[in-house]
Amino acid sequence: DTEVTQTPKHLVMGMTNKKSLKCEQHMGHRAMYWYKQKAKKPPELMFVYSYEKLSINESVPSRFSPECPNSSLLNLHLHALQPEDSALYLCASSQDNRGGNEQFFGPGTRLTVL
Amino acid sequence: GQNIDQPTEMTATEGAIVQINCTYQTSGFNGLFWYQQHAGEAPTFLSYNVLDGLEEKGRFSSFLSRSKGYSYLLLKELQMKDSASYLCAALRSYGKLTFGQGTILTVHP
Numbered sequence: 001d002t003e004v005t006q007t008p009k010h011l012v013m014g015m016t017n018k019k020s021l022k023c024e025q026h027m028g029h030r031a032m033y034w035y036k037q038k039a040k041k042p043p044e045l046m047f048v049y050s051y052e053k054l055s056i057n058e059s060v061p062s063r064f065s066p067e068c069p070n071s072s073l074l075n076l077h078l079h080a081l082q083p084e085d086s087a088l089y090l091c092a093s094s095q096d097n098r099g100g101n102e103q104f105f106g107p108g109t110r111l112t113v114l
Numbered sequence: 115g116q117n118i119d120q121p122t123e124m125t126a127t128e129g130a131i132v133q134i135n136c137t138y139q140t141s142g143f144n145g146l147f148w149y150q151q152h153a154g155e156a157p158t159f160l161s162y163n164v165l166d167g168l169e170e171k172g173r174f175s176s177f178l179s180r181s182k183g184y185s186y187l188l189l190k191e192l193q194m195k196d197s198a199s200y201l202c203a204a205l206r207s208y209g210k211l212t213f214g215q216g217t218i219l220t221v222h223p
Contacts, residue, residue: 090157
């Protein structure tokens, strides 16, 4: 299984809602990542998890809260988002985050904040 | 800071060869990735260079010069399905990937 899966595919939420994005991989990878991608822009790194511990937070606002319950799962909890947070949220995983390991990307969750 | 430059758009003809250039200035450089991204889809891995030189993989090759902060992706025997965005990305420490803006390649018949 060389796949990263993400649910849901699409999500529409209001600014007062709380929702979660989910990501799963069964490749035995120990590094997992969240990226945000706006239209016609490249992906921007948000968080890096290494061995289930948060390794990097790229100064992401606290309304985005990541969680890594186990080595296969990565969640992104959303609360009090703004319309400018509407974007494609990509999850990725790699063998680890110490060398030039390929990052495998999931299909993304397209988020719309009303 | 980090700075990665690549052309915004390129066009080419089916069957031709195209070279997409990327220049970078980044601290803690650990290698250079190229990804392909079709509209509405996730990026998919094409190549990784950490040492100077050329890496060849079928119709795609990638080159790196660390001293010049320069890389290119070479696509041969272009096919219509190669129309996509090509993202150059510099790897820094702890798995931090910084992407360039992407080059939108359009292949014409």
